[in-house]
Amino acid sequence: xxxxxxxxxxxxxxxxxxxxxxxxxxxxxxxxxxxxxxxxxxxxxxxxxxxxxxxxxxxxxxxxxxxxxxxxxxxxxxxxxxxxxxxxxxxxxxxxxxxxxxxxxxxxxxxxxxxxxxxxxxxxxxxxxxxxxxxxxxxxxxxxxxxxxxxxxxxxxxxxxxxxxxxxxxxxxxxxxxxxxxxxxxxxxxxxxxxxxxxxxxxxxxxxxxxxxxxxxxxxxxxxxxxxxxxxxxxxxxxxxxxxxxxxxxxxxxxxxxxxxxxxxxxxxxxxxxxxxxxxxxxxxxxxxxxxxx
Numbered sequence: 001x002x003x004x005x006x007x008x009x010x011x012x013x014x015x016x017x018x019x020x021x022x023x024x025x026x027x028x029x030x031x032x033x034x035x036x037x038x039x040x041x042x043x044x045x046x047x048x049x050x051x052x053x054x055x056x057x058x059x060x061x062x063x064x065x066x067x068x069x070x071x072x073x074x075x076x077x078x079x080x081x082x083x084x085x086x087x088x089x090x091x092x093x094x095x096x097x098x099x100x101x102x103x104x105x106x107x108x109x110x111x112x113x114x115x116x117x118x119x120x121x122x123x124x125x126x127x128x129x130x131x132x133x134x135x136x137x138x139x140x141x142x143x144x145x146x147x148x149x150x151x152x153x154x155x156x157x158x159x160x161x162x163x164x165x166x167x168x169x170x171x172x173x174x175x176x177x178x179x180x181x182x183x184x185x186x187x188x189x190x191x192x193x194x195x196x197x198x199x200x201x202x203x204x205x206x207x208x209x210x211x212x213x214x215x216x217x218x219x220x221x222x223x224x225x226x227x228x229x230x231x232x233x234x235x236x237x238x239x240x241x242x243x244x245x246x247x248x249x250x251x252x253x254x255x256x257x258x259x260x261x262x263x264x265x266x267x268x269x270x271x272x273x274x275x276x277x278x279x280x281x282x283x284x285x286x287x288x289x290x291x292x293x294x
Contacts, residue, residue, distance in 0.1 A: 003042035003070055003099055004152040007181055007207050012265050013041040013272035014293060015072065015183070015209065016284045018064060020045065020055035029060070030067065032281035037069045039285045039294065044101060044183070044274065047074040051111025058088055061097045072154065073097050076105025081121040082130065082140050089134055093149040101154040101183065102127040102174075125170065128153055128177035135178075155179040158230035159187055159197035168200050175204045182206060183274040186213035186224070188233050190260055194269045207271040210264050214277050214287070215253035218242050254283060258290030265293065 007013045016036055021029055036043060043064055047057040061071035073092050075085065089100065104124040108116045122130065130140050137148035155174040161167035171182070182201070187193045187210050201208050213231075215221050218241045221233040237256060244252035261273050275284050288294045 003072065004180075006041050007271060010271075011041075012293075013209065014039075014261075014275065014288060015042045015044055015272070016040050016275045016277060016281055018043045018045045018060060018069075018071075018281065019049060019279065020057065020060040022052065022054045024055075026055070026063065029063075033064055033067050033069050035282040036284060037067065039288060040069075040275075041272075042070040042072050042099065044072040044074055047076045047103070047105070048079060048111070049106075051078065051106045051108045051113070051116075053111070053113055058092055058095075058097075061092065062095055065095070065097065070099075071097055072099045072101050074101045074103065075127065076103045077120055077122050077124065077127055078105030078108065078118050081119050085122070085127065086130060086134065086139055089131060089149060089151070090145075093134075093151070098150055099152045099154065100131060101156070102131065102179070103156055124155060125173045125177050128155060128174055128179055132178035152180060153178050154181045154183060156185065157182045157201075158185040159193055159201075160185070160189070160232050161230050164196065164200070171201070172204065175206055180206055181209060181271075183209045184211040185230050186211045186276065188231075188237060188260070190263055190269070194267070198269060209272040209274045210260075210270050212257050212261060212273050212275045212287075214257045214275070214280065214283070215241060215249075216278075216280075217246070217249045217253075254287055255290060258287050261287065261291040261293070265291065 045057045045060045048054055057074050061073050064071040102124050108118045131151050131153050134149040135151055137145045157171050158167055221238045224231045225233050241249050241252055264270055277283055
């Protein structure tokens with residue numbers, strides 16, 4: 001079964017991220033692909049994540065596919081205009097890459113080429129509309145295609161945005177534009193996710209995958225709270241990491257992630273999880289094992 005078939009069937013799906021390296025040495029990336037193969041349902045290949053220049057998402061999607069791991073093509077609007085975006089989408093389609101995650105993308109000021117000119121010819125809702133048009137045989141200018149695409153479209157949402165209402169308004173626009181599944185920004189307060197965000201999300205006929213970012217240390221938790229909008233690590237989790245000490249902090253972070261995934265699965269709170277291990281992709285099977293999913 002494909003990722004699309006699995007998530008539409010009601011299976012609790014698990015995806016993880018593949019971060020393309022900055023350079024042509026892909027040995028570590030291939031190791032991560034091998035570790036994830038057969039364990040997760042698909043891998044989201046990031047697109048110059050955090051505005052840091054890396055191997056293109058499209059190329060790494062093809063490498064993942066050739067090595068037996070179904071890829072999700074992540075596309076941001078930051079680096080390409082509408083012509084470039086559509087060209088890459090057509091390229092992905094002819095390579096048999098049929099799932100795309102549409103994002104606006106972090107500003108270049110967050111990355112390693114701060115002098116670069118951001119494009120943002122279109123934004124995430126418009127990109128979804130572009131993909132929907134390609135699926136229906138038309139480009140963004142209304143020209144007919146010689147063969148259409150068949151993309152399964154995804155988007156992102158921040159459940160802990162404050163206030164939440166503007167976020168849900170854009171969520172609705174993304175659904176109207178054709179998004180069928182959503183990967184969320186990292187969540188750490190499961191009760192709030194269940195009681196505040198999910199009732200609003202369930203008003204729409206889409207699948208929701210909760211974002212899980214593995215906490216590596218107390219410092220990382222505090223950094224997320226202080227510098228990453230839309231992410232809040234509760235104080236009780238920070239205290240749990242402190243109590244574990246520096247040597248066991250990572251293992252504790254893995255256990256926290258597994259505990260949250262198990263609860264999301266067992267209580268049927270959402271339709272799956274997206275695990276962001278940030279360079280520790282080989283730890284994803286351990287997280288799944290502790291969550292009772294392997």
